[in-house]
Amino acid sequence: QMSTLLEAYKDDPVQLHHLIPLDFPSLRAVPESHVWPESYNFRVSPSDENLSIPIVDLKDPNIADNIGRACQTWGIFQVTNHGLPSGLLEDVEYEARRLFSLPVEQKRKVLRSPCGATGYGCARITPFFPKLMWHEGFTVMGSSVDHARVLWPHGYKRFCDAMDNYQKHMKTLAHNLFLTILSSLDLSEPEKNWAAAVYDSESNALQLNSYPACPDPTRTIGLAPHTDSLLLTILHHCETNGLQTFRDGFGWVPVHQVSGALTVNVGDLLHILSNGKFPTVCHRAVVNRTRHRISVAYFYGPRADSVFGPFSRLGFPRYRTLTLKEYIGIKAKHLDKALSLITN
Ligand SMILES: O=C(O)CCC(=O)C(=O)O
Numbered sequence: 001q002m003s004t005l006l007e008a009y010k011d012d013p014v015q016l017h018h019l020i021p022l023d024f025p026s027l028r029a030v031p032e033s034h035v036w037p038e039s040y041n042f043r044v045s046p047s048d049e050n051l052s053i054p055i056v057d058l059k060d061p062n063i064a065d066n067i068g069r070a071c072q073t074w075g076i077f078q079v080t081n082h083g084l085p086s087g088l089l090e091d092v093e094y095e096a097r098r099l100f101s102l103p104v105e106q107k108r109k110v111l112r113s114p115c116g117a118t119g120y121g122c123a124r125i126t127p128f129f130p131k132l133m134w135h136e137g138f139t140v141m142g143s144s145v146d147h148a149r150v151l152w153p154h155g156y157k158r159f160c161d162a163m164d165n166y167q168k169h170m171k172t173l174a175h176n177l178f179l180t181i182l183s184s185l186d187l188s189e190p191e192k193n194w195a196a197a198v199y200d201s202e203s204n205a206l207q208l209n210s211y212p213a214c215p216d217p218t219r220t221i222g223l224a225p226h227t228d229s230l231l232l233t234i235l236h237h238c239e240t241n242g243l244q245t246f247r248d249g250f251g252w253v254p255v256h257q258v259s260g261a262l263t264v265n266v267g268d269l270l271h272i273l274s275n276g277k278f279p280t281v282c283h284r285a286v287v288n289r290t291r292h293r294i295s296v297a298y299f300y301g302p303r304a305d306s307v308f309g310p311f312s313r314l315g316f317p318r319y320r321t322l323t324l325k326e327y328i329g330i331k332a333k334h335l336d337k338a339l340s341l342i343t344n
């Protein structure tokens with residue numbers, strides 16, 4: 001089941017200069033390849049400084065209402081009281097830092113293959129933009145052991161254990177959030193059953209992101225604007241801000257994460273299921289001069305061959321029905337045009 005989501009990327013090989021990150025710590029200035037046009041406006045301040053994404057307490061008795069409202073207005077919110085075991089968030093950050101602080105030759109041994117989905121490399125969205133990003137990533141789907149063994153022939157187990165443990169807890173949290181979010185929509189019984197069954201036949205990915213300290217953060221970007229493709233994303237910021245979310249009428253709004261909280265956002269797939277009731281969230285990451293920022297994103301979705309479209313009771317379907325694998329293929333070719341290409 002994992003392999004099918006992997007296969008979704010097979011037809012669109014990435015060129016090497018869109019795949020291999022620079023050796024960032026060796027750079028004293030931002031090279032031309034990474035200088036973005038001013039029109040991207042990375043330093044733009046929001047029209048209202050006090051604007052911030054909702055915070056949802058998962059222990060609140062009104063959780064369903066709160067989450068439903070957060071999904072309909074912002075499509076992105078922070079969750080507190082998520083009940084993850086202590087140490088889990090620290091462990092995954094520690095292991096991610098251990099990976100990204102390896103020498104560049106070592107990291108390049110686990111480079112993502114040009115047609116592949118897992119391993120070390122530039123962000124997948126890189127080929128769609130005229131400039132490169134101040135970012136390196138490492139993608140895990142299922143077990144990370146094959147790559148970890150190459151990186152640390154004798155010390156791979158603690159990395160794998162941290163990734164496994166993190167994915168296990170994220171899966172449960174993501175599924176519970178998914179069902180809670182859906183409880184604010186009018187679903188038929190078969191649709192409710194389908195949603196509940198996603199847990200046993202899901203696909204997911206864990207994305208470790210590294211944004212090294214940057215000599216000139218106003219001229220470059222960490223991660224260019226994009227939406228996430230699957231149902232929902234749970235993001236761990238590791239205590240350094242940098243994420244910004246776009247809200248119509250307001251512009252780019254920085255996400256200031258409450259300590260210990262996680263950020264959850266709606267992805268394209270949940271947007272489609274909700275028949276557009278929940279906005280899919282355009283977001284980006286900026287870099288900073290002094291701190292090496294790490295973030296960990298967990299993407300949750302149904303299995304790649306599952307057929308989906310807007311739920312039946314939510315009005316005339318804005319999107320056509322298709323498989324997740326087909327949607328990932330469209331997104332890999334057309335990025336932000338993908339939704340308009342499946343519009344009815
Ligand atoms: O690092 C961040 O704040 C955002 C990461 C992200 O958007 C992603 O991995 O899709």
Ligand SMILES: [Fe+2]
Nearest residue numbers: 226227228283
């Ligand atoms: Fe994202």
